[in-house]
Amino acid sequence: xxxxxxxxxxxxRPELESEPVMxxxxxxxxxxxxxxxxxxxxxxxxxxxxxxxxxxxxxxxGSCGMTVNGEPQLSCATFLTDYAPGPVRVEPLRNxxxxxxxxxxxxxxxxxxxxxxxxxxxxxxxxxxxxxxxQTPQELDEYQQFSMCINCMLCYSACPVYSLEPDFIGPAxxxxxxxxxxxxxxxxxxxxxAVLSSPEGIWxxxxxxECSAACPKGVDPAxxxxxxxxxxxxxxxxxxxxxRSRR
Amino acid sequence: xxxxxxxxxxxxxLFSSGGMVAALMIPILLFLFGIAFPLGLLSPPDHSxxxxxxxxxxxxxxxxxxxxxxxxxxxxxxxxxxYDGLQLKRYGAPIxxxxxxxxxxxxxxxxxxxxxx
Amino acid sequence: xxxxxxxxxxxxxxERRSYLLFVLRELSAVxxxxxxxxxxxxxxxxxxxxxxxxxxxxxxGRRWVVAVNVLAMLFVLLHAITWFGLAPRAMVIRVRGRxxxxxxxxxxxxxxxxxxxxxxxxxxxx
Numbered sequence: 001x002x003x004x005x006x007x008x009x010x011x012x013r014p015e016l017e018s019e020p021v022m023x024x025x026x027x028x029x030x031x032x033x034x035x036x037x038x039x040x041x042x043x044x045x046x047x048x049x050x051x052x053x054x055x056x057x058x059x060x061x062g063s064c065g066m067t068v069n070g071e072p073q074l075s076c077a078t079f080l081t082d083y084a085p086g087p088v089r090v091e092p093l094r095n096x097x098x099x100x101x102x103x104x105x106x107x108x109x110x111x112x113x114x115x116x117x118x119x120x121x122x123x124x125x126x127x128x129x130x131x132x133x134x135q136t137p138q139e140l141d142e143y144q145q146f147s148m149c150i151n152c153m154l155c156y157s158a159c160p161v162y163s164l165e166p167d168f169i170g171p172a173x174x175x176x177x178x179x180x181x182x183x184x185x186x187x188x189x190x191x192x193x194a195v196l197s198s199p200e201g202i203w204x205x206x207x208x209x210e211c212s213a214a215c216p217k218g219v220d221p222a223x224x225x226x227x228x229x230x231x232x233x234x235x236x237x238x239x240x241x242x243x244r245s246r247r
Numbered sequence: 248x249x250x251x252x253x254x255x256x257x258x259x260x261l262f263s264s265g266g267m268v269a270a271l272m273i274p275i276l277l278f279l280f281g282i283a284f285p286l287g288l289l290s291p292p293d294h295s296x297x298x299x300x301x302x303x304x305x306x307x308x309x310x311x312x313x314x315x316x317x318x319x320x321x322x323x324x325x326x327x328x329x330y331d332g333l334q335l336k337r338y339g340a341p342i343x344x345x346x347x348x349x350x351x352x353x354x355x356x357x358x359x360x361x362x363x364x
Numbered sequence: 365x366x367x368x369x370x371x372x373x374x375x376x377x378x379e380r381r382s383y384l385l386f387v388l389r390e391l392s393a394v395x396x397x398x399x400x401x402x403x404x405x406x407x408x409x410x411x412x413x414x415x416x417x418x419x420x421x422x423x424x425g426r427r428w429v430v431a432v433n434v435l436a437m438l439f440v441l442l443h444a445i446t447w448f449g450l451a452p453r454a455m456v457i458r459v460r461g462r463x464x465x466x467x468x469x470x471x472x473x474x475x476x477x478x479x480x481x482x483x484x485x486x487x488x489x490x
Contacts (some may be wrong), residue, residue, distance in 0.1 A: 014366045026455045044323040070380075096369035105367055141463075160383060163372055164331050203255040206327050207450065223453035229259055232456060252387070263454075269396045270444035270473075277399050277440055279488055280406060281433030282487075285425040292488055294414035300487055301410055313372035314400050324393035332387050334374060353400060360404055364411040 003068040005029040006087035007038050009050065012098050020064035020098065023047075024087065029080055032071060036064050039093055039102075052102035053229040059216060062152030066102055067091040069075060070214035072157040072214045080121075093157040109153055112169050115195050116177035148217040155211035155221050167200040171221030178224040186205025197232040200230055258323055258347070265320025268313050306363045314357035315350075322346035392396035392443035402433070448473040 004127055006027045012020040017224065027048050036054055043050045055061040057075040066075045066233040068087050071086075096104035126133075155171035162168050181189045196202055205225045212222040284291040292300075300306055326346040330336040377383040409420035423429060451473055452466035462466075 008441075014368075019368055028329045035396070046260070094370060097369050099365065099367055160376060160386075161331060163376070164334065190399075197256070199253065199255060203259065205452075206331060206386075206390070209450070210382055212414050212453075213382065220453060226450070226454035227456065229256075229263075230468075233256040237260065240257075265396075266443070266447050269399075269440070269479050271446040271477055272484065273396060273399050273440050274437070274444055274477075275484045277433060277437050281402065281424065282398075282430070282437060284421065285430050285433070289489065291421055294410065294417045297410050297417070298487070301407060306487075310403070314404065314487075317396050317400050321393040321397035324390050325397075328387070328390045328393070328476065332377060332390065334372075345452065353404075357400070357404055360407050360411070364407065 003029055003040070005084060006085050007035075007042065008089045009039070009042065009102070010091040010098075011050075011101055012092075013049075013100060020091070022089070027080075029084060029086075031081060032078050034078045035066070035068055035073070035078045035080060035088060038088070039075065039090065050102075051100045057087040058149055062150035065093050065152045065154050065157065067157065068095055072154040074216050076154060076237070077216060088214065093153060095157050095159070095163040096153070106153065108155060108166070109151070109170070109172070111247075112152070112173050113176070116169065116173050117188055117202055118173070118176040118180055118191055120180060120183065120186050121191060122185075123187050133185040135184055140182070143179045143182035144177050148183070148221055149176055149179070149219050150217055152216065154214045154216060155219075158210040158214035160208055160210070161204055161206060165200070165204050168204045169198075169201050171205075171225065174220075174228065175219055175221035178228055181228070193232070193235075196228060197236070202229050202232060203217075258319070261316060261319035263321035265316035265318070265323075269317045269320055272313055273317070291310075302364055307364065311357055311361050314361075315354040318350040318353040318357075319347070322350040384480050388439075392439040395439040397442065398432065398436055399440065444477065448477070454461060 005028075007027055008022045010020045010023060011017070011023045018100045025038075025042045025211075027033075027041045027046075030037070034057075036057060039050065039052050040054075043052075049097065052066070054064040054066070056063075057076045059074055062073045062074075062229070065072060067090070068075065068078050069083065072093060075090070090102065092098045092102045092104050096106065096108070099105050106165045149172055151172060153172065155175075156162050158172055159168075160215050166220075171217045174196060181192060202225050205222070207222055207226055209222045212220045215221065279289070283289040299309075321348070326342055327343050329346075330339070335342060373379065400430040406420055409416045424433075448470055452469035455469070457464040457469055458473075
């Protein structure tokens with residue numbers, strides 16, 4: 001095994017370049033090194049000005065998403081040896097404005113996420129003394145998959161609809177809305193409905209399915225969206241036939 | 248942002264039921280009448296038999312459902328293919344008229360042809 | 365803050381195999397519409413009598429018509445296979461309160477496909 005590998009890293013320094021340029025770095029090729037370790041090596045040893053986001057280094061914080069050889073990946077969970085002999089092309093996540101080097105602007109997602117109210121909503125909160133809201137394993141199973149989302153935005157990066165239609169609420173936000181809609185303790189489905197079933201919500205999705213393919217946590221946002229389409233369509237046809245009935 | 252659902256749920260219902268009917272019914276019909284009979288792999292049914300089958304009210308109803316739903320399936324998918332695949336969303340209004348209007352016209356033609364059978 | 369936004373190619377779906385497959389899947393709808401036209405031509409010919417039915421059969425044997433239909437067949441099969449494959453992700457089917465595993469949902473679709481195809485073939489060929 002060669003002991004070095006080439007990282008081709010996208011550099012964008014607004015004060016220097018009007019669009020990103022690629023810069024190559026030689027980094028050690030070690031067995032347990034992820035792409036993120038390679039980038040850290042560059043920053044520590046070769047060029048301290050390289051900018052990128054990371055935090056936990058164990059695939060749970062969701063901050064180190066990057067485009068590695070054209071695919072959206074968590075750079076901490078993507079190993080250099082899998083790309084040997086290289087080179088490995090590291091670019092910022094697609095579909096987001098680039099602030100600097102590998103750092104993207106996540107404001108759009110951060111604005112959209114709370115719109116779907118991804119938290120448990122109750123009509124009446126029962127007092128703490130009454131104990132927990134109980135849930136059976138089957139009820140947990142209904143939404144557990146969707147609760148694995150770490151907000152890493154790889155699904156937005158993989159979604160062509162999001163790149164074409166920036167207003168699209170997007171895979172993760174809708175999957176998280178479904179995570180709460182399908183939770184037996186939650187009573188907020190009605191509050192989420194207007195946003196989810198707007199033209200910028202589920203109806204913009206054409207089931208490309210790339211969001212689910214890109215998800216590093218095995219969430220199926222594409223499936224969540226189609227399931228909600230069925231729910232919303234059934235519901236609005238019911239409303240059409242019986243306009244006076246509520247809930 | 249516009250938060251009203253509008254006609255999308257209904258259009259999607261038509262699209263998805265059309266997709267289901269198309270997937271279940273079209274392959275065999277297309278194989279028989281588009282490939283097997285023209286290429287002589289199977290001999291085509293004679294006119295009186297086919298006429299009798301087609302005149303059956305159930306056949307006519309099924310074929311009407313198939314034509315109408317399959318056309319709305321086309322309309323919906325084609326609309327989004329033009330929107331996304333060719334980035335023509337700015338021409339949304341004429342595309343909608345072309346797609347769903349086409350499906351409505353096709354449905355009327357199908358109804359007329361099947362009724363006068 | 366001056367950010368950089370990567371421009372989107374007009375034919376963005378040529379950049380990835382999965383995107384291309386998606387666009388082909390969506391284009392299958394064009395051939396679904398073609399089939400409806402073809403079917404209505406057949407219905408019209410049959411209702412006009414034996415002679416015009418024979419004319420339709422002759423026309424349907426022309427090389428370009430067969431070519432279009434073979435191509436349509438490939439696209440319709442792509443539609444059917446992708447449709448059945450995606451079905452269990454779009455719908456959750458419960459039997460006696462238990463959620464049916466995705467494999468069984470797909471299998472049920474193929475079974476329905478088989479049965480319906482057999483019924484249609486029997487009706488036409490008997």
